[in-house]
Amino acid sequence: MDIGYTADHLRAAAVDAVRAPSLHNTQPWRLRLRDGGIEVLVDPARRLPATDPSGWGARVACGAALFNLRLALAVAGMPAQVRLRPDPSEPDLLARLVPDLPRRPTPTEQSLHAAIPHRFSNRMPFWPDPVPSDVRWRLVEAARAEQCWLELLIGVSAVTALGEVARSAHRVLERDPAYRTEREAWLRREPAPDGVPASAGGPQSEPQDVLPARGFGGRDRAPGRDFEPEPLVGVLGSVGSTAVDQVVAGQALQRILLTATDSGLSVSMLSQPIEVPTAREQLRLSLGRFGAPQMVLRIGYGQPGRPTPRRGIDEVLDLPVVRA
Template identity: 65%
Template sequence: MAGYADADLRLAAEAAVRAPSLHNSQPWRFRLREGAIEVLADRSRQLRVADAGGWAVRIACGAATCNARLALAAAGRPADVLLRPHGDLIARLTPGRPRPATYAETDLAAAIPRRFSNRRPFWPDPVPSEIRVRLIEAARAEAAWLDLLVGATALNAFGEIARGADRVLRRDPAYQAEFFGWAHADAAPDGVPVAAGAPAVEPQDLLPQRAYSERRRAAGRDFEPEPLLAVLGAGADRPVDQVAAGQALQRVLLTATDAGLATSLISQPIEVPPAREQLRRSLGRSGMPQIALRIGYGQAGHPAPRRPVDEVLQPDS
């Protein structure tokens, strides 16, 4: 197959920008170089306090790479992907052998514009076992693992770790200032709209919540007494493992969206190194946790805003 063209780059980028990123910072760029589509880290949008080491940038760019792959495959232009995080270059997509899209690729690509983080309380309806298996298999298909936390002991252990990590982050004035810099009360092409935040946390809540606003919920109502929680991880913690985990995360999120589920991400236990190690030990894993998720059924909402695609396309240098 001949190299990709400008139209392929735009198609891939339009899907890629729908990926999740910490505080919706959108730390990516895309360019066409020698017939290949390259996914690049945009270091100007890296969170200097929350993501000094670049973990969140690599997760986000990995998720964007997954979306780009799926969009190209659904259009009959499948890509061979080389993950090579070095400097700003994260991944390189070259044309693969032409073939029809699989049913899975078509369904997941169709879910891209419908996926968004839902921070509101989910309904108590349980997630069926067959869908849970699909989520685990989605992570495994990208060489990652997904542990679903079952039972009060596992949930309480995770909740304690997550709340402890959240307290550490809240005590850091620089972290808090950076966080509030990405929370917007009005329309903006990035960051998180205040209206999309969860109600303010209450003492009895199992999980911490980002304080986008002081909106309260009805007195005495639990946020989620028994949520379905999952931890996604990789076999190691090198930059390439983090990019691969980002691809796995997006495949899990799209699989959940395709199944009619709502999701949101929990990163506090990953952002605080001692909490991350404590989480790893609690799971009995040799690999490293990369992100945690809430999964369930919830009311409809809307995706967070994205920058125009033209702003993330970089000319070949």
């Protein structure tokens, strides 16, 4: 196809792109239109130096935004060819999308795209209902479709072992004053277009919890509202740990999250065992997997909630200047 993407194409797709998840809801992406292509970049001003010093989390988040872009363009009948890290001299440039041959969107693309505005991180306790085997298969296949793997942990012993790794990593992180200060800076007790609203922070962690909570100022839980004792936990991993692998993992993460949303599931993400290198390696060895773990997911059936706020589209776009 000869024509490239236009500012109108980017604006329409960006509405979906910015619904991607990110650490502390920092929304660390910029979307640029250049020479008929749409480019996804990390926004250096929105990095988390204490929580994410390597930039892993920002690249995963931008990969998730990239997947939403792909869906939005495909549903609009203008699917994209994607090249990751297209210019080594510009390390913040993570992906470039150019138009592919026009085609009708697939049913899967349509259903995943429809799930975008309904996806949110649910940090509340889930119901005890088990996730059916066919839905679990859909989640595993979602990761595989994006060249990643999803290991679902079955049984109390496997989940307990992961919980020990996660709690150990959580304690390491909590000992860092800069980490705690940075988390507090992104907690929002008043309405804001970014950060984590206190209402979405989930209940305070308690000693009996299998998995650690980040601690976004949640309230004490009501009696009888403990977290599920045997949650379905998944570990998302990629074939490697390069910057490209992290962008790929972000796309797989978003495909899994949208597949879960489309299946009526709730998900919360635990990144503490990924943020601490020794815990990450311990997790990989315990799974017996090659490659690199990129995110831990708690999956189940939860109470209704709502997505967290997002910044306005104009705050994340870089468009060519039109001269009179």
